[in-house]
Amino acid sequence: MRTRRVLTTLGCALSAVLATAWTTTAPTPAPRPVTEVRTDDGVLRGNAHDGYRTFEGIPYAAPPKGALRWAAPRPAAPWHGVRDATRPAHACPQAAGEVPGGSTDEDCLHVNVTAPDGADPAHPRPVIVWLHGGGFTTGAGASYDAHRMAVRGDVVVVTVDYRLGALGFLAHDGLPGSGTFGLADQQAALRWVRAGIGAFGGDAHQVTLAGESAGGYSVCAQLASPAARGLFDRAIIESGPCTGTPDHPFAPSSAPLATARAAGEDLTAKVGCGGARDALACLRRVSVPRLLAAQDTDQQPAYDTPLLPADPAAAITAGRYHRVPVLIGSNHDEGNGWAAGIIQAGNPVTAETWPDVVSAFFPAPGQAEAIVRAYPVHGTDGGPVFGAVIGDADFACPTARTRTLLAAHVPTWRYEFADEHAPPLTSGTPPFPLGAPHASELPYLFDLGGRPRDLTAAQHRLADTMIDYWTRFARTGSPDGPSSPHWSRRTVQSLAPDRVAPTRTADLRHHCAFWDAP
Template sequence: MGKMSYFIRGLPILLILINQYHSADVPSVVTKLGSITGETKSVTFQGNEYQVDRYLGIPYAKPPTGDLRFQPPQPFGPFSETYNAIDFGASCPQPSYPFLPVERKTDEDCLFLNIYVPRQKPDEPSGHAIMFFIHGGGFSIGSSNIFDGAVLSSEGNVIVVTINYRLGLLGFLDIDNEKASGNFGLLDQHLALQWVNANIGAFGGDKDRVTIFGESAGSMSVAMQMLYPSNKGLFRNGITQSGALGLPGIYLENNINTAKFFAENMSCNIETVDEVFNCLKEASHENIIQVILDTMQSGGMSSAAIVGVTPTIDGKFIRKNPANMIKKADTDSCEEIDFFRSIKLINGVNGNEGGLFLIMLGNSETLEDLEITREQMNTQVVPGTMAMMYGNKPVPELLKQLIISEYTDWENPDDPKRLREQLVELFGDIYCNVPCIEMSRFHSNASNVDSYVYHFLPKVEKPLLPLPKWVKYANHGDEVGPVFGYNFDPQVLFNISEYTPPAWELDLSRRMMKYWTNFAKTGDPNKPDSEMLAWPKYDVNSQSYFVFDREDSIGQYLYARATEFWTKIVPAVIDATEHAQTVTEQFGKKDEQTCDKDGNCG
């Protein structure tokens, strides 16, 4: 009886010990919003095994449904009980394409974030530096769930945060009034940054060392967040990968015409803006996505512009056209420019960014034998490009001929294989390369903080988008794998069960993760690790940049000729042509007069 009594009295202590053991095994934090539990996972990179705590599918905003559809996000608020964060939340509604990763679960209730915390001592007593990732996808597709931050977090000893934000019409409807003023997806990102600022300390993070980074549309989002003064204090560094502010033709005053297209294709009345809005607000998100799918099926990738919805100049988040702000930055300072130039920046592009646009011409098999004729280049490619850039604005014939001349290999002017390469160069320069360099010049000029530029060249074994073999260098998105330590599901990305990148890619990945996480920790990609090739700062005079390849190197004057052509020469030709047209119109009546043989004109 005495032994039994001792055993019974000892049960509470034993149970406490058991509970403590389990609580230590299950990661848990107490935030201002309540308790959150996650799970611990093991990850391996180049033979190094790490333990990382994952907190998945944490809601940072209320579901943007019902009356909250087409409205700025509302904070989720406190948790009523311990939140079990072990599963990804739904991805935001979006169409699926055969050449892109499939979103297995989509729902309008999608405003979640994921947090990856390394089980390592932080580099500073204040806690781990934070890397906040914004996914790309043309503001129309994508998900945080694809980007597993466990390897980047562990290898770099930083906290990685990935987020969802509203996409397409549901994220960016702008009918030019308070019912739907646009840019909800950007406001989602801003609210997620506020959430991190308020709560990341509970996860062991240093809220004063936040770096935001993104790829493609996510990169553009980073740049736009750097122009939004309400973000002051929420991050100190930005990394923009293949996406810049000055993308031509993207910033409209509103997207009412696109909204009408959606409403009309759902058999709604479109006579008034209110009718269009009410139709879209009441429609199911499945019906909205179906309009996109039907349009793409009937018109192919070239129809993307009809249903594409992107950030607008809403007068609040984006007060002025960012492209114009860059051009006028030397003479017109404003709060947005000052804030942008207060954030340290890494900015870069890949070797063949224009390869992204080849998907509009076919799949990888048909593209392998693609040949472009001189006639197609002159009568279709260049005029089509001008239409995308300038809309319905008349383009002078002189300008078309100038562009044709610039993108002609005069040693082989009619070589169809060289012409297809020049098509890739043309699209790459317009939509990535020139905007990138223009933005870095804008950032580094008159800036008190450091600016860095990179060029990612190597053609990886498994590109993100399937491309023909004749594309020589890295395509759009190919740097994302190395940045995240190739910690992806190969079944989702490549439809194969297992995949291990070649050794040289893993070495490249290790170097890139080190530069990225160094920058997050110190604001300098070279510190605290100084064993790698030193990455020089970028300025408008030296224009030095870092080249990522099998063997890294340093270059100068990246896309300097293309930037000069598109930012100086093309605008000068347009201005001169418009001036000549004005003069002709002003004095044209004299040309219409008739004169007799004696020189008397009537």
């Protein structure tokens, strides 16, 4: 069996494959009627649709180029005349994947706004600010068409692009903001929302910060960041448990500043700046493609920093986080996508290979043996067992721990997305049925890549129910309401086409007593 490092790389590669599959670029649309809105920075021209309006590529900060590369976000410059906002701006630099052909344009700090028709200044709408996932290395706000959420839920949705990879999370000795530039961008976007969302009919005093995977973990980081105080009023965390740790390679997490700086030194040497008299000046001259080629596959925010003084897991364990209501959850089969990708890459999981597979991830003495006993593999079809270990250890049980810690101080609701026939996010046939894997809830909330997924009638009803829950939470601080199945704070709400109801067995199903044992 290959080393854990190789397995981690394969897992990250699978994340890119997933992104490619479920965010394919939509066909070029026919010309649409336009609409205009006046903001403090100038007039924007957007698209008018049936019942809603979209404004894309709105700058919320100055382009982080040249001397502003690896600097705190600065205010965007106002513009004269009418600025075109009818099409997405460039995504932040990243390799090809979710963004076809990738991106090398550092002028990428933009937001996209989707707002229902009929703005009433006397009755502004709640706002949901969405942070995309992608392992802090890929993703784009424009991948998430939010019109169903905006129209059905009567909310304004803002999707955000923030710096990724080494450009977003480089740490270097003497560099202010080391390891947290992407998080600082998210805060700048939230300040933009507080200051200007009223022009789009949004309520600057009802802002929900939401995200999935790395975006969900970003919400955790903002909950723990003193600099984010007062920037949002509620939080939604999808498949980004705040208590994830770096020794579990598939769940998003943060790293100590010392570790991040060591990775930064490696990058500096790789791009030829290790011996430069002024290494930062040298790094700022390196081309974006060269930086992308040299950066690690995995990226993490750094803590022990001014923006993130403590690991979010430690901060939340200690009760040091912003007191806002939280909706948090994970998917029933989070780990199956990674397990399938690793198997398809030539790493079979059988009764014979299973102990070596587990040892690659859990090298502590005695740990692998305990996992093999708790999760036995019989015969040659060990993929679902492998997926269960990844999902339980890295998502389901950390989500349960996070919910318990948050619920001690703030209203907290937990869900488990459990549609075992969720639309596949990849093409081709997986080596085993994936059930409800990582990211499979997203097509129920968004049209990914501008294209709706093929859903059955029951799945459409589930999508409507989820949007009702999410947007009611944004409006009231609670997803529960008379028009949807009752959701109790004391249980886990199972979200499936045939049954939206509380479940009390989720933690037992995911072996959380085993994973939580000291």
